[in-house]
Amino acid sequence: MNIALRDAQPAFSPQVRFEGAPFLAAPKVQAPAPDAGAAFAFQGVRKAFGPKAVLHGLDLTVPAGAFVAVIGKSGCGKSTLLRLLTGLDAPTSGAIAFEASGAKDPARLTRVMFQEPRLLPWARVVANVEVGLSHLRSKAERRRTALSLLADVGLADRADEWPSVLSGGQRQRVALARALASRPRILALDEPLGALDALTRIEMQQLLERIWLQQGFTAVLVTHDVAEAVALADRVVLVEEGRIALDLEIPLPRPRRRGSPELARLEGVILEKLLGSAA
C-alpha cells in the first residue's frame, strides 16, 4: 500500500492518520487492472484566496475507480477543488490523502483536462499527445504509444495534422488522449465538454464513459450540466458554500439510456436542490 499525502502543513505533520483507510472498492462493469484507479480523500480542506474563503472544511472520500460528478453554481469552488486535487494549488488547511497501490511517480498520479483543449498550435496532433509521454525514453516508443492513444479516441488518421484544422470536439479528444497518455490513476475533468455543441457533447460523453470503463481510473468530472452528471457518474456531489451540500448515488446500470425516467427523476432531485437553495 502506498499513501501519498498532499497537505498544507510540512510533510511530516501528524496528519498521517490514514493507514488502512476504509476505502471501498467501486462496483465496476468490467474489471480492468485492479490497481488502475486511486482513491483519495479531502479531509477538512479549507481554501482561501486572501480573506475570501472558497472551501470551508470540505470532506470528500472517493474510492478507487469511481466516477464522481461535481456540480454547483458558477464560482462555488469546483475548479478550485480540482486544482487542489491535482496539486496545482495547496489547501490553506486540511489535507488531501491518496491511496494508490503500486504508484511509482506521484507527478503522474493525476491528470487534468480543461474546458479549453490547451493543445500546442505549433505541434502536430501526434506530437501534442507525446507531451503526455515524457516519461518514455525512446522516441519511437513515444510515437507508437501516441498513435495508439489517438486510435483509442478515434483520431488515428489525423495524427499528422495541425490542431488548428480540427473541430472543437476533435481537439478535446486529442487533449483526452494526452491526459490519458501517462495512465493517470485519477483523471480530473473541468467542464471539458462545456464548449461543445449538443451532439458532439453526447458523443464525447460516450467516449469518456467507454474509456473510463476500459481503463478503470478514478474520474472526477466537474460539469454544469446535471443531465451529463447523472448520465455518466456513479455519484453526484453538489458543492455549495464551500461544502458538500448533496451527495447522491446514481445506482443505475450502464450503458444508460438518455432520457430514461430513472435518470430524469434523479436529475429532478438534483435540480430541485440546486434551485431550491437559490430561492
Add this chain to the structure above:
Amino acid sequence: MTALARFVRQGVGWILPLLLLVVWEVAARLGEIPKNILPAPSDVGAALWKLSVSGEIFRHIYVSSWRALTGFAIGGSIGFALGLANGLSDASRAVSDTTLQMVRNIPHLALIPLVILWFGIDEEAKLFLVALGVFFPIYINTLHGIRTVDPQLIEMGRIYGMSRIALFVKVILPGALPSIFVGLRYALGIMWLTLIVAETISASSGLGYMAMQAREFLLIEVVVLSILIYALLGKLADSAARLLERVFLKWHPAFQLQ
C-alpha cells in the same frame, strides 16, 4: 502585339509598370522629361552595364550588404538576447526595461552628428547606427511575444512536467515566434533605411557613396541606378524573411491556405 499578348497572359499586374516604363522611355527620348531631372530607362541600363563591366557596382553592393548584415547581426542578437532575458525574468525586466524604453524615444538617426564625432566616418559609425536602429524592433517584439504567450499553455506544460528548458523550447519560444517575425521584418526595413542615410552622409564606399559621387559629377542615371538597387536589396531581404516565416510558422492558420 504577340509579345504584349503573352505578357497579358502571364500577369495583368505587369502591364501597368511596363507601360509606365515605355511611356517614361518615350517621353525621355522626345525630350519631354529633361535629362537633368530623370534619365531614360535605357540610360540607367547602360550605366548598369558599364559599372558591371568595370566590377565597381559589385564592390559597392558587397560593401553595403556587409555593413547592413553585420550591423543587423550585432543589433539583432543583442535585442533578441535582451528581449528573451526581460521576457523570461521579472528581475531583469525591472532593472533594464525602463531605461531601454527611454532610450527608444531618441530617433537613432538624430545621433548621426554624435556618432561621426565618436567614430569618424569609419565602418564603426555605420555599423553602430544600423545596430542601434535594428535593436529596438527586435527587442520590443521579442519581449512582447514572450510576455503574451498563452498562460494556459504554460500551465499545461508545467502540469505535464516539462523542465524549464523544455518549456522554453516547446512552448514559450514557438509562442513568441510570430511576434519575433514581425520585429524581424520591421528591423530589416530599418536596416536599409539607416544604411542609406549613413552612407549618403559619410562614406568612402558603398551604394550611398556611389550615389553621392555620381551626384557631384551629374551622372543622374547612376543616382537612379543606386536607388533601384537599394529597393531591390530591400525587397530581397523582405522575401528572405517571408520565406523564413513560411518555414517556421507553417503551423499558423494564416499560412495554411495553400
